Amino acid sequence: MFAKAFRVKSNTAIKGSDRRKLRADVAAAFPALGMDQVSELVPGKEDINIVKLYAHRGDAVTVYMSGGNPILFELERNLYPTVYTLWSHPDLLPTFTTWPPVLEKLAGGADLMLPGLVVPPAGLPQVQKGDLCAIALVGNRAPVAIGVAAMSTADMLTSGLKGRGFSVLHTYQDHLCPEGRQLDIKKSSYKKLSKFLQHMQQEQIIQVKELSKGVESLVAVDWKHPRITSFVIPESSLTSQTVHEGSGEQPYQPPDIKPLYCVPAGMTPLFQESGHKKGSLLEGSEVRAVIIDYAKRNDLVDTDNKNLVQLDPTLCDCLLEKNERHSILKLPWDGLVSRCLEKLQPAYQVTFPGQEPIVKKGKISPIDITLAQRASNKKVTVVRNLEAYGLDPYSVASTLQQRCQASTTITPAPGAKDSLQVQIQGNQVHHLGRLLLEEYHLPRKHIQGLEKAPKAGKRK
Secondary structure, eight states: OOSSOOEEEEEEEOOHHHHHHHHHHHHHHOTTSOHHHHHHHSOSSSOEEEEEEEOTTOOEEEEEEETTEEEEEEETTEEEEOHHHHHHOTTSSOEEEEOTTHHHHHHTTOOEEGGGEEOOTTOOOOOOTTOEEEEEETTEEEEEEEEEESSOHHHHHHTTSOSEEEEEEEETTSTTSOTTOOOOGGGSSSOSHHHHHHHHHHTTSEEEEEEETTEEEEEEEOTTSHHHHTOOOOOOSSOOOOOOTTSOSOOOOOOEEEEEEEOOGGGHHHHGGGTOOTTOEEOHHHHHHHHHHHHHHTTOBOSSOTTEEEOOHHHHHHHSOGGGTTTOOEEEHHHHHHHHHHHSEEEEEEEOTTSOOEEEESOOOOEEEEEEEEGGGEEEEEEEOOGGGTOOHHHHHHHHHHHHTOOEEEEEOTTOTTOEEEEEESOOHHHHHHIIIIISOOOGGGEEOGGGSOOTTSOO
16 A cells, blocks of 8 residues: 555644544554553544545555654554564564565565465464454564454465465555654654763763763663663464574474375266266375275176276276277276376375374475575575475574574575575585484485585595
8 A cells, every 4th residue: 555655635633532533443443452552543632643645546644643653554444563563563464474585575565375374393383364454574573564354364374375365554654654754862762962871871870971071972782770670572373393502492203295186077977976086185095995886886897807997988987098998998906096196287285283284286396405505606405385384484594593503594495486405515414314303304305416425435
């Protein structure tokens, strides 16, 4: 909504009656806020301005400014918090997480698509279509965008996390937050820097010495003061599952990945007798059961050799090539099943611990490990597609940096939308393999490139 410049219609100071009404509206719209928090958000004495503007698409929007910062905006009689407000109240809305490169697209006016979501260990927040939600980035709890859910959480999972997830209304770095803003002491409760320093000195946090009239010097800071030592930066609560040794956090558990088979239109005559239609998803054992049931129901098992199945017109049309239909009259059970599996479309189901299964078409891409040459003939190890297995590239990079004592960088993966790759200096395939296999317990079949590890006795 604020991706492009808007036109301001009016900018007026709030009246006492409007201030009281705004407090009531905030309390009604966000019942999770206590009265003290409402009073903090809409203070009784600080100046609040009402800015009426027209967004670039013509929407009439009312923005409430406190201390020069946008705290709320109103659209079609609905009240929304700004990103600035959510930084003070990060738990005000259900929060979904995406990857840092996505922010640039959101700030440019794009909606958040479901493939860009990061599924946390506790699962996605439960929301309904039309619910107001916050969007944060991996590794940072502070929300960076506000949007409306385009579907319920249940529908998101049913869709295999495909399609549009959220209609984005406002983001960090859009025109509602202009760049270049600075803290203004005049707009604080102290009004003057000297009063702020005097107050800090009275609390024995700092010591100030007046060098000359109007010139004060900060000569000491009590870094052990409770006001300083009690300050803690909130940790992200919505990051992907990772291994944290000794941290007490829930350890990473690999997802259960199950291959599936989708029935295409050309195979429906073979499966419809078993109650399956076009688009039905089956496991390999279910496909075998359908074949066996079809052959026995239609008396196709060869009477002389029970290991062979006679091919009727349906089996011929579904399983044989045109040049085979007059030469192949019977097939062994294994050949019958294998041909059937080859004709079905591949799919897979991913189930993270404690979450609903996610079904996607195609074959799951393995974690890809490659070696690349950089300047000065230096080797680097590159790993891609960690997100498909619920791994946070930033956490993996941090762990490898400590294990390998080598620099790591994270960049967008070429040719992969909303996916990141981790680059580690040197040939670190051995360390990477141990991390993925022994600590994350990922099956070897889902990791590609482990053979590139340096041989014993050779330099990395």
